[in-house]
Amino acid sequence: MTKPVFDRVALIGLGLIASSMFWAIKRGGLAGEVTGYARSQATRDTARDIGLCDRVCDTVADAVEGADLVVLCVPVGAMGSVAAEMAASLKSGAIISDVGSVKRAVIDAVQPHLPEDVHFVPAHPLAGTEHSGPESGFAELYDNRWCIIVPADKDTSPEAVAKLRALWEGMGANVDQMDADHHDLVLAVTSHAPHLIAYTMVGVADDLRRVTDSEVIKYSAAGFRDFTRIAASDPTMWRDVFLNNKDATLEILGRFTEELFALQRAIRTGDGDHLFDYFTHTRAIRRGIIEAGQDTEAPDFGRGAPKS
Numbered sequence: 560m561t562k563p564v565f566d567r568v569a570l571i572g573l574g575l576i577a578s579s580m581f582w583a584i585k586r587g588g589l590a591g592e593v594t595g596y597a598r599s600q601a602t603r604d605t606a607r608d609i610g611l612c613d614r615v616c617d618t619v620a621d622a623v624e625g626a627d628l629v630v631l632c633v634p635v636g637a638m639g640s641v642a643a644e645m646a647a648s649l650k651s652g653a654i655i656s657d658v659g660s661v662k663r664a665v666i667d668a669v670q671p672h673l674p675e676d677v678h679f680v681p682a683h684p685l686a687g688t689e690h691s692g693p694e695s696g697f698a699e700l701y702d703n704r705w706c707i708i709v710p711a712d713k714d715t716s717p718e719a720v721a722k723l724r725a726l727w728e729g730m731g732a733n734v735d736q737m738d739a740d741h742h743d744l745v746l747a748v749t750s751h752a753p754h755l756i757a758y759t760m761v762g763v764a765d766d767l768r769r770v771t772d773s774e775v776i777k778y779s780a781a782g783f784r785d786f787t788r789i790a791a792s793d794p795t796m797w798r799d800v801f802l803n804n805k806d807a808t809l810e811i812l813g814r815f816t817e818e819l820f821a822l823q824r825a826i827r828t829g830d831g832d833h834l835f836d837y838f839t840h841t842r843a844i845r846r847g848i849i850e851a852g853q854d855t856e857a858p859d860f861g862r863g864a865p866k867s
């Protein structure tokens with residue numbers, strides 16, 4: 560039996576990310592006790608019914624009392640108010656972290672509420688599904704996925720960072736470290752703008768009523784199915800992501816629109832060379848990612864004959 564990384568962990572907000580953390584912590588024997596708090600009675604009842612958390616508390620103060628690590632797993636827009644609510648009950652020396660998809664806005668919202676004798680070490684696991692709520696979690700969610708740790712200050716305790724790293728590694732993740740603004744720009748490109756594009760594409764399809772009546776469902780085995788999966792993600796979470804990573808997302812969408820206009824023009828003017836060169840370039844990027852071993856889920860390109 561491995562030694563737990565923390566004696567007591569508190570998970571605040573019992574949805575997909577927190578419930579997956581709980582099952583992964585249990586799988587790895589990473590904490591002595593895990594307490595949990597959710598705002599709604601219905602969520603707390605469900606959590607108790609399915610054995611999510613060793614102890615489900617009815618107040619955030621009870622959940623964080625005596626905890627060595629507190630992880631805020633609520634939507635980005637709720638982080639500040641939850642931090643304010645729990646601040647007076649935090650144990651001296653505790654590590655406070657979060658899992659929010661945006662980092663600069665969360666740091667600005669949470670930090671002012673925290674007492675000086677705790678360590679604030681924000682983080683973001685790059686793993687999720689389109690499902691939400693306490694029943695959607697599973698222990699394997701973080702296996703081989705990245706978790707980015709974003710220390711709030713330059714003088715954040717290295718011991719606190721190392722302990723949080725050990726927890727995420729114990730849950731199966733690969734851990735990296737980044738500055739908050741850089742994180743927000745990278746995620747605007749790789750996650751936030753793509754989600755907005757998926758939402759838009761599904762909305763466009765829905766506008767074409769005759770398509771959605773039957774054909775979209777019938778033929779959505781291809782790329783569009785991934786769009787509909789992503790566009791089924793939690794509306795509160797994604798509203799908060801866009802409102803709290805405004806600048807980076809707008810910057811990326813501006814660039815995206817420019818490229819889209821150029822492609823649109825190439826189609827209208829019959830500029831096949833532009834389209835071909837563009838697609839050749841993007842294909843090389845995809846192949847580069849796979850060759851560098853950075854997409855562990857990608858199938859080999861070129862199937863060829865089955866290998867005996």
Ligand SMILES: NC(=O)c1ccc[n+]([C@@H]2O[C@H](COP(=O)([O-])OP(=O)(O)OC[C@H]3O[C@@H](n4cnc5c(N)ncnc54)[C@H](O)[C@@H]3O)[C@@H](O)[C@H]2O)c1
Pocket residue numbers: 571572573574575576577597598599602632633634635637640641658659660661683684685686687688689690691692693793796800
């Ligand atoms: N879903 C993903 O793909 C994903 C991936 C990485 C990070 N995240 C981040 O993780 C966090 C949680 O996301 P999730 O997918 O687990 O969401 P979820 O909807 O499954 O769970 C969120 C939980 O927070 C609770 N909550 C909402 N407002 C609250 C408040 N004011 N006070 C207390 N509790 C409140 C909800 O009731 C729910 O239990 C978000 O910040 C999100 O940006 C999500």
Ligand SMILES: O=C(O)C(=O)C[C@]1(C(=O)O)C=C[C@@H](O)C=C1
Pocket residue numbers: 659660684685686687688689749750751789
């Ligand atoms: O797989 C999915 O459903 C996701 O969208 C997960 C995903 C992403 O990769 O964009 C979504 C938001 C996060 O903050 C991190 C991960």
